[in-house]
Amino acid sequence: MSAVDLPADTAYGLDHLPFGVFSTEDEAPRVGVRVGDHVLDLAPVAAADGIDSAPVFAEPTLNPFLGLGRAHWEALRAWLVDLLTQEANAELVGQHLHPLAEVRLHLPIEVADxxxxxxxxxxxxxxxxxxxxxxxxxxxxxxxxxxxxxxxxxxxxxxxxxxxxxxxxxxxxxxxxxxxxxxxxxxxxxxxxxxxxxxxxxxxxxxxxxxxxxxxxxxxxxxxxxxxxxxxxxxxxxxxxxxxxxxxxxxxxxxxxxxxxxxxxxxxxxxxxxxxxxxxxxxxxxxxxxxxxxxxxxxxxxxxxxxxxxxxxxxxxxxxxxxxxxxxxxxxxxxxxxxxxxxxxxxxxxxxxxxxxxxxxxxxxxxxxxxxxxxxxxxxxxxxxxxxxxxxxxxxxxxxx
Structure with a gap:
């Protein structure tokens, strides 16, 4: 069992977890991770779990997160996999999952060059x-x-x-x-x-x-x-x-x-x-x-x-x-x-x-x-x-x- 119910053949499972920027009808763009056919709103989940970098996920681009460097990227990915693997996290995760069909997707980065x-x-x-x-x-x-x-x-x-x-x-x-x-x-x-x-x-x-x-x-x-x-x-x-x-x-x-x-x-x-x-x-x-x-x-x-x-x-x-x-x-x-x-x-x-x-x-x-x-x-x-x-x-x- 895990915190999310995913089809075995999904192309967006726990071995993928791509990052993007999304918005809902009444809220500003922020960072999310695709999990199956849903988007996980990272900022509130990370804050609830005590992740120090949680504020960067409330930003409208991935740039602040990317600027933290490789060690943070890898640590965040390991935390995400653990979070989504544990059935005990189902309630926390479920509160912040949005169906992909109900969100708007944005340019994920502010392109520098x-x-x-x-x-x-x-x-x-x-x-x-x-x-x-x-x-x-x-x-x-x-x-x-x-x-x-x-x-x-x-x-x-x-x-x-x-x-x-x-x-x-x-x-x-x-x-x-x-x-x-x-x-x-x-x-x-x-x-x-x-x-x-x-x-x-x-x-x-x-x-x-x-x-x-x-x-x-x-x-x-x-x-x-x-x-x-x-x-x-x-x-x-x-x-x-x-x-x-x-x-x-x-x-x-x-x-x-x-x-x-x-x-x-x-x-x-x-x-x-x-x-x-x-x-x-x-x-x-x-x-x-x-x-x-x-x-x-x-x-x-x-x-x-x-x-x-x-x-x-x-x-x-x-x-x-x-x-x-x-x-x-x-x-x-x-x-x-x-x-x-x-x-x-x-x-x-x-x-x-x-x-x-x-x-x-x-x-x-x-x-x-x-x-x-x-x-x-x-x-x-x-x-x-x-x-x-x-x-x-x-x-x-x-x-x-």
Whole structure:
């Protein structure tokens, strides 16, 4: 017996316990933990049980809790598991459980900075072949460092937020001059995001072996992309307006501790990276991602195929002395496997729109107004079953005039 009654096959059991921010009709946003199909209001439960950090759970973001550091994260998780395992706590827990269907979910963190990487060899190769058909698929630096760019923190939104079709300049190869208007090649990018905590000083580097000290957990992430805007603007400085209009993340942050059983070795890295990218613990993660468009699953990207480890991404992000702030978010870049139905973008899935994918009784090369995209992912849990990362959904709305 335990303090909560959970189905044996739940993807949100005691081996998961993802954190988020929720509100009820008459109360302000605060921190909660998902337990099955309910949300546990942490602040009153922690206060009743004498937890010193209880006040941070009354805050409207996870940032104050994340700022307490790894030792507190792990101690709090151990307390939660014990609390929910003991039948004697059923009354206390039951008083502060809210049905998921009756709460509103919010962006779980106040995003400090957002960095997006480009860590899938399969994705980078596909994009190179599409955009540079007469040149090398991979740029000369790709296998020497995790390539990334700085995104826009202010346009990171929680799952369920509509996405307004962006406008911008675009120029097809055969056009004499650029034109302005709504993007006609609006795309998705199925990614995994990493939530950072533990601020560092300017000039300080974070080594690969310190990854778990600075990353609390993961979210699914959809980095919406206007491919026509991106293709015209990205030389020579890289992504800008084609990426900055919206990035959707799941409302639930899955702690790294819940993914211990999902750790897998990286693919072989050849040539051997420079010493600052080497370490004793460079985990990949076996996350099975699913991309659904208007109710039809169009792709299943495997995160285990990623070339660069998130630990290497974090080390590279800080190797020049760039400081970290609690609430930083960095993403993996599009997750793609070797097969066409394992690609994490429509750009690859439809080969730049030339081979549309069937969605119900229609075809899609890129997204149309009214389309709804849902990202899901599962992983092996420490209890032997499957856990599910919080899903990410978004619907495309027409461009504003």
């Amino acid at each position: 957002y960095v997006d990487f480009y860590a899938s060899e399969h994705h980078a190769t596909n994009v190179g072949r599409i955009f540079r058909p007469d040149g090398a698929a991979l740029t000369p630096n790709w296998k020497h460092l995790p390539i990334g760019y700085h995104g826009r923190a202010g346009t990171v939104v929680v799952s369920g937020t509509d996405v307004v079709r962006p406008q911008g300049q675009r120029k097809a190869p055969d056009d004499a001059a650029p034109t302005f208007g709504p993007s006609v090649r609006l795309d998705i990018e199925a990614e995994v995001g990493f939530v950072v905590a533990g601020a560092t000083r300017l000039g300080e580097q974070v080594g690969v072996d310190s990854f778990a000290d600075h990353v609390f957990g993961v979210v699914l992430l959809n980095d919406w992309s206007a491919r026509d805007v991106q293709a015209w603007e990205y030389v020579p400085l890289g992504p800008f307006l084609g990426k900055s209009f919206a990035t959707s993340v799941s409302a639930w942050v899955t702690p790294l501790q819940a993914l211990r059983a999902a750790r897998v070795p990286l693919p072989e890295q050849d040539p051997t990276p420079l010493p600052y990218l080497l370490g004793d613990d460079l985990p990949g993660y076996d996350l099975a991602i699913e991309v659904e468009l208007n109710g039809t699953v169009v792709s299943r990207p495997p995160f285990a195929s990623m070339y660069w480890s998130p630990a290497q991404m974090l080390a590279h992000l800080t190797v020049n002395g760039a400081s970290l702030r609690t609430g930083d978010l960095f993403a993996s870049g599009t997750v793609s496997g070797p097969e066409r139905d394992q690609t994490g973008s429509l750009l690859e899935r439809t080969w730049n729109g030339t081979e549309p994918v069937t969605v119900g009784d229609q075809e899609r090369g890129f997204l149309q107004d009214g389309d709804t995209v849902v990202l899901r992912a599962t992983a092996t849990g420490t209890g032997g079953g499957r856990i599910a990362l919080g899903e990410v959904t978004g619907t495309i709305r027409p461009a504003t005039t």
